[in-house]
Each structure stands twice: as C-alpha cells, then as structure tokens.
Amino acid sequence: MSRFVHVQRALLLPAICAAACTGSLFHSKAAPPTVYLLSAGQASPRDGLPTPEIPVDLAVLKPKARAGLESDRIAVLYPDRRLDHFADARWSGPLSEVLQDLALQEFHSHANLRTVSGDGSVFASAYWLEIEVTDFQAEYAPAASAPTVHVQFLARLGSSGDRHILGQFAASARQPAAENRLSSIVDAFAHAADASLAEIVAHAEEMLAKTSEAR
Numbered sequence: 604m605s606r607f608v609h610v611q612r613a614l615l616l617p618a619i620c621a622a623a624c625t626g627s628l629f630h631s632k633a634a635p636p637t638v639y640l641l642s643a644g645q646a647s648p649r650d651g652l653p654t655p656e657i658p659v660d661l662a663v664l665k666p667k668a669r670a671g672l673e674s675d676r677i678a679v680l681y682p683d684r685r686l687d688h689f690a691d692a693r694w695s696g697p698l699s700e701v702l703q704d705l706a707l708q709e710f711h712s713h714a715n716l717r718t719v720s721g722d723g724s725v726f727a728s729a730y731w732l733e734i735e736v737t738d739f740q741a742e743y744a745p746a747a748s749a750p751t752v753h754v755q756f757l758a759r760l761g762s763s764g765d766r767h768i769l770g771q772f773a774a775s776a777r778q779p780a781a782e783n784r785l786s787s788i789v790d791a792f793a794h795a796a797d798a799s800l801a802e803i804v805a806h807a808e809e810m811l812a813k814t815s816e817a818r
Contacts, residue, residue, distance in 0.1 A: 639677070639789045640695040643708035644797045659811045660718045662728035662763070663710065666702045666756075668736040673698055677789070678740035679750065686740070692785055698739060702796070706734065709800040714808045730769070730814075732807055733759045739796075741780065741788050749783040754795040758803045760810055770810050774802035 672678055675697050676688035694701045703721060710719040720728065738755035755775035761768045778795040780788045 634691065636691045636693045637785070638693050638695050641701060641705050641789075641793050641796060643705060643712050643800070645712070654715055657714075657716050657808065657812050657815055659716050659730060659815050660720075660728040661710070661716055661807070661811065662720055662722065662731045663703060663706050664731055664733045665722055666699045666706070666734040666736050668698050668702075668739070672736055672739050675701075677785075677792075680740045680742045680753075682743055682745045689741075689785060689788075692789075698736065702734065702736060702739075702800075705796060706732075706800055706803070709797070709804050710807075713801060713804045716808065716811065728763060730760065730762055730811060732803075733761075734803065735759075738775070739792075741791070749780040750788060750791075751777050751779045752788065752791040752795045753777050754792070754799045756799050756803060758807070760807050769814060770806070772803065772806045774799040774806075 671686050674688075675694045677692050677694060679687050679689055681687065707719060707721060710716065718728070735757040736755075737757060738753045741750040741752050743750045753775075754777075755773065757771070757773050759768055759771050776795040776798040778791040778798075780791040
C-alpha cells in the first residue's frame with residue numbers, strides 16, 4: 604500500500620485578493636503544484652514476549668540536508684549528473700522538516716523508548732539523534748525507463764549533558780520506481796526512506812538499550 608498522500612495546494616484568501624486587484628488572477632493558467640506527504644509504514648509485531656520499555660528520552664534533531672536537497676522540491680538526478688527538480692510537484696514542507704517528522708513516526712512505531720520528541724525537547728532529553736541527508740533523489744540511468752530512488756542518511760547519536768558521541772552509523776536504500784510516473788516515483792521515495800529510517804531506529808534503539816543497562 605502506498606504510504607504517501609498527495610493534495611492540491613489551496614490558494615489562500617490574501618493571495619486571491621492580491622491577484623484580483625492586479626488582474627493577474629484571471630490571466631494565469633498555471634496550476635498549483637501537487638503536494639506529497641510521506642508517512643511511516645505500519646509497525647510489524649515483535650517476535651516473542653513484549654520487550655520492556657527502555658527508560659531513555661531521545662530528541663530527534665532536524666536533519667541537515669546537503670546543498671540542492673534542502674527545499675520542498677522533489678530532486679531528480681540525470682545521467683549527466685545534472686541535479687534538477689520535478690516540475691509542479693512539492694513535498695509537504697522543506698525536506699529537513701519532512702524527514703524529521705518521518706523519523707519521529709518511525710521511532711514511535713518501531714522503537715520502545717520512554718519518550719521520543721523533536722528539537723524542542725533537546726534540553727530535557729538525555730540523548731539526541733542527528734541525521735545528515737546525503738542522498739534523497741530519483742536517479743535516471745541511461746538505459747532505464749523509470750528512475751531508481753536513492754536515499755542515504757548518516758546518523759550520530761549522543762548524550763545531551765556532555766555532547767559525547769555514543770555512535771555513528773549510516774543507512775541507505777535504493778528503490779526502483781514501478782513506472783516513470785510521479786506517483787510511482789514518490790511511492791519509491793516512501794519505501795526507500797522508510798527502510799533507511801527503520802535501520803537508523805534499530806541501531807539507535809540497540810545502542811541506547813546497552814547504554815541504559817550500563818548505567
């Protein structure tokens with residue numbers, strides 16, 4: 604099942620009034636971009652007996668995206684290494700905000716930590732997770748009829764008190780799009796992002812469980 608939702612961006616009333624005053628509202632034929640929302644996949648049941656809660660509070664910081672990926676536009680990389688964006692399509696917000704929200708969903712669905720929250724709780728949480736987005740684009744190969752989505756994250760897990768780095772790990776996924784259509788490409792983004800973040804969640808949970816036991 605697809606894990607994204609697309610909606611048409613609504614025109615706000617002030618924008619309508621401003622456009623009507625200048626007369627441009629009645630002359631523009633440009634359609635509003637389609638907006639895509641990513642969401643985490645359903646949690647799979649754990650094997651055996653329920654695992655005890657890990658008494659740890661984690662803050663997931665807003666990810667840092669490399670140049671060219673930081674906006675709300677959906678990136679595409681062509682065989683000549685030219686980075687571009689799909690026309691008339693947007694993520695539901697800047698990529699860093701979209702992925703932070705997606706990471707929080709993944710932790711709530713797949714991890715067993717006491718609390719997981721965003722940047723606002725970084726001073727109240729004993730641990731933090733920072734994600735660097737090095738790849739988040741659809742890539743076209745010369746002979747392929749549809750692109751392959753490439754997602755790669757670098758993560759650092761640390762303690763808030765002394766900023767000590769507990770560990771660093773990478774997660775990546777490549778997901779071919781079923782068709783050369785934007786809906787299929789976004790679905791590939793959803794699967795690749797879900798797989799990569801699930802890997803990060805598993806690493807972080809394991810490391811935090813060991814740290815908690817050692818205290």
